[in-house]
Structure formats: structure tokens, C-alpha cells
Amino acid sequence: MTPTAMLLVALVAALCAMGLLMVLSASAVKSLDTGGSPYRFFTKQALFVGMGAVAMWVMSRFDHRRLRELARPLVGVSFGLLFLLAIPGNPLAVTVNGSRRWLGVGFVQFQPSELAKIAIIVFAADLLANRRDQMGDPVRTVRPVMAVLAVFAAFVMLQPDLGTTVLLAVLAFAILGVAGATPTGLATYATPALAVGAAASMWGYRRARMLAFLDPWEHPTTSGYQTLQAQVSLASGGWFGSGIGTSRAKYGFLPEAHTDFVYAIIGEEFGLAGALVVQALYLLFFFAGLRVARTARDRFSKLVATGIATWIGIQAFVNLGVATGALPNKGITLPFLSYGGSSIIITMAAAGILINIARSQGMAVPTRTSAESATGAAAR
Structure with missing residues (x-):
């Protein structure tokens, strides 16, 4: 295993270990209030992390190049699951806090938008790897990626989930940019996408969130409440924190303390030092992922590594920005740390793909067979 692959494994392990600790600390009070064991959320999270560890190990051993064969099936399955979620009255659709983002029954639930992240990365990487010599033609390169993005974005917005929609767009444009799409081609599609995103952010509850972001003290008991409570929690930690398990915010003051706002509890219990760690x-x-992308042996691997590093890096950046009040509330979890099943399992599987790309850099590159070459030529 290469040094970069070992570093990625160590980072995921460290973040997941801290996540388990913080989920236990942040959720114990809520578990007791709902009449359950104080370890209810922690036990589930430990199970999720265990399943994620298996998924990461499997994907770290699975030849990531074979994902190219699954590019279109992944898009199809993701589309099908998002479509099921959008069907009115579907008994399998689970609504939490006004958002229909999960499919399942009882404990077994799945968030289709998480799979969509991997699907758009693999699809875009495969398409742009096959059409390397056509990057100057946006109709052959940019348009197909934008078509998949538009379908995914439309269904994710129906949930509604603007944060994930923006993240999917960032992934698509990041891969297109690294692949060499022309600035004109990118701008042609980026301009209307930005216009739609700006309009969506100023409609309904998103407008309230935007106004609360600009001045949370104008809405201290409604849309600005979470932001203010998260800032109070962070400020209470001082330099080195109040100590593990001693947070006051988790006693009903900060909603979603073990999910979207777990970083605020980290800041309170471990202080600025822990938050900076x-x-x-x-x-x-993020930089290890970019290093894997830069040193990848083939174009497909480079683009997939770029997408995964961007995904986890940007999602973490957005969550930290929301928790500190630097960004409007987006409802995006903190990778590897926040409570959640499909989120952590799929994110760890994506980390496994990145680890496999890093591992393959120390191996000989397999020679493509004539049949594979013919398939690639046909795709082009």
C-alpha cells in the first residue's frame, strides 16, 4: 500500500472514531428524552460505521477501472430510486422535518441522493475519459453531463434539498473543468444553473434561511435559532473545551446536535483546539485526494479521484461553514462524523475507491485488450 493510501485510511479511521465519540456524547440526552437507551443512536452509528468499513475495504480491493462498466447502470438505478421517492403517497418514502429524502421501512432506510453523488462522478469520468479528443465540443462532452445533472437536480429539489443539489453541480463542473472542458462551454451551462440556484434560494423556507444567515438576531426564535445556538455552543468551548460529555447545547438547545451540527458540539467540548484538529x-x-488525482495513471482514475476529493472536501467545508454561521443552513451532514446510515456507508465506500486508486499507483498498469480498445473507440 502506498503512503498516500495509508494516510487516507488513517484519516478516515480518525474521523470515524471521533464521529462515534461525538454521536454518543451529543445524542445521549435525546435518546433518553425519547424513552430509549442513552446508547440508541450510538449503537446504530457503530453498526453504520462497521458496514461502512466493510464497504470501504471491499472498494479498496475492487479494481476501480471496472466501475466504467457500471457508469450507466449507476445512473439508471439512482434515477429510479429518486423517482420512487418523488411518487406522491409512496409508503416507502420517509419524511423527516418536512423533507422526503429516504426510502425504507423502520430501521432500514436509504437516501438515494447519496448514491447519485457516486453515479454522477463515475458517469462523468467515464464519458470524458472516452471523449478526451472532443473536449472542444461541448455538445459531445458538457451537454451529456449536464443532462444527467439536470435530472438528478430536479428530483433532489423536489425533496426538497438545495444543499445536495448544489453539491452535485459542483462535482459535475469540477470534473468537467479538470477534464479540459472549454470555458465557453462551461459558462454556457453554468450561467443558467446559477440563475436557477439563486432563484430557488430566495423562495419559501430557503428565503427565510437566507435572511437568517444575513442577520440571525432578527429571527432569534425561528429561522435564526439554530445558527445562534451553534455559535453559542462554539463560543462556550473556549480554547480547549468544557470536556467530553459536558456540552450544554445538547440538552435541547441545539436541534440536530448529533447530525448536521455535530461540529458545534465538538467545538464546545474540545474547544478551538479540537475544532481546528x-x-x-x-x-x-482533500489534499491527499488531489494528490491521488494528480498522480493517477489514467484519465478515468484522475477524474474519479478529483470527484471524490471534491465531494468530501466541499461537503465538509459547507457543513463547517453552516455550523460557524459563515454559510446559510443547507442540511448537509459532516462526512464520517455526523449520524446517518446511507451517508456514512456510501461516503466510506467512496473513500475506498479513492484508496484503490492510490494503491494502484504502485502497481503495474494492466494492458487493455483489443476488445476493450474497440469498446472505447465505439464509445468515442
């Missing part, structure tokens, strides 16, 4: 771990992961 978490930021450093994500920065290391």
Missing part, C-alpha cells in the same frame, strides 16, 4: 483532518484528506 477536525478542520486539519479534512484538509489533509
Whole structure:
């Protein structure tokens, strides 16, 4: 295993270990209030992390190049699951806090938008790897990626989930940019996408969130409440924190303390020092992922590594920005740290793909067979 692959494994392990600790600390009070064991959320999270560890190990051993064969099936399955979620009255659709983002029954639930992140990365990487010599033609390169993005974005917005929609767009444009799409081609599609995003952010509850972001003290008991409570929690930690398990915010003051706002509890219990350590771990992961992309042996691997590093780096950046009040509330979890099943399992599987790309850099590159070459030529 290469040094970069070992670093990625260590970073994921450290973040998941801290996540388990913080989920236990942040959720114990809520578990008791709902009449359950104080370890209810922790036990589930430990199970999720265990399943994620298996998924990461499997994907770290699975030849990531074979994902090219699954590019279109992944898009199809993701589309099908998002479509099921959008069907009115579907008994399998689970609504939480006004958002229909999960499919399942009882404990077994799945968030289709998480799979969509991997699907758009693999699809875009495969398409742009096959059409390397056509990057100057946006109709052959940019348009197909934008078509998949538009379908995914439309269904994710129906949930509604603007944060994930923006993240999917960032992934698509990041891969297109690294692949060499022309600035004109990117601008042609980026301009209307930005216009739609800006309009969506100023409609309904998103407008309230935007206004609360600009001045949370104008809405201290409604849309600005979470932001203010998160800032109070962070400020209460001081330099080195109040100590593990001693947070006051988790006693009903900060909603979603073990999910979207777990970083605020980290800041309260571990202080600025602990909060900076978490930021450093994500920065290391992001730059390690970019290093894997830069040194990848083939174009497909380069683009997939770029997409995964961007995904986890940007999602962490957005969550930390929301928790500190630097960004509007987006409802995006903190990778590897926040409570959640499909989120952590799929994110760890994506980390496994990145680890496999890093591992393959120390191996001989397999020679493509004539049949594979013919398939690639046909795709082009």
C-alpha cells in the first residue's frame, strides 16, 4: 500500500472514531428524552460505521477501472430510486422535518441522493475519459453531463434539498473543468444553473434561511435559532473545551446536535483546539485526494479521484461553514462524523475507491485488450 493510501485510511479511521465519540456524547440526552437507551443512536452509528468499513475495504480491493462498466447502470438505478421517492403517497418514502429524502421501512432506510453523488462522478469520468479528443465540443462532452445533472437536480429539489443539489453541480463542473472542458462551454451551462440556484434560494423556507444567515438576531426564535445556538455552543468551548460529555447545547438547545451540527458540539467540548484538529483532518484528506488525482495513471482514475476529493472536501467545508454561521443552513451532514446510515456507508465506500486508486499507483498498469480498445473507440 502506498503512503498516500495509508494516510487516507488513517484519516478516515480518525474521523470515524471521533464521529462515534461525538454521536454518543451529543445524542445521549435525546435518546433518553425519547424513552430509549442513552446508547440508541450510538449503537446504530457503530453498526453504520462497521458496514461502512466493510464497504470501504471491499472498494479498496475492487479494481476501480471496472466501475466504467457500471457508469450507466449507476445512473439508471439512482434515477429510479429518486423517482420512487418523488411518487406522491409512496409508503416507502420517509419524511423527516418536512423533507422526503429516504426510502425504507423502520430501521432500514436509504437516501438515494447519496448514491447519485457516486453515479454522477463515475458517469462523468467515464464519458470524458472516452471523449478526451472532443473536449472542444461541448455538445459531445458538457451537454451529456449536464443532462444527467439536470435530472438528478430536479428530483433532489423536489425533496426538497438545495444543499445536495448544489453539491452535485459542483462535482459535475469540477470534473468537467479538470477534464479540459472549454470555458465557453462551461459558462454556457453554468450561467443558467446559477440563475436557477439563486432563484430557488430566495423562495419559501430557503428565503427565510437566507435572511437568517444575513442577520440571525432578527429571527432569534425561528429561522435564526439554530445558527445562534451553534455559535453559542462554539463560543462556550473556549480554547480547549468544557470536556467530553459536558456540552450544554445538547440538552435541547441545539436541534440536530448529533447530525448536521455535530461540529458545534465538538467545538464546545474540545474547544478551538479540537475544532481546528477536525478542520486539519479534512484538509489533509482533500489534499491527499488531489494528490491521488494528480498522480493517477489514467484519465478515468484522475477524474474519479478529483470527484471524490471534491465531494468530501466541499461537503465538509459547507457543513463547517453552516455550523460557524459563515454559510446559510443547507442540511448537509459532516462526512464520517455526523449520524446517518446511507451517508456514512456510501461516503466510506467512496473513500475506498479513492484508496484503490492510490494503491494502484504502485502497481503495474494492466494492458487493455483489443476488445476493450474497440469498446472505447465505439464509445468515442
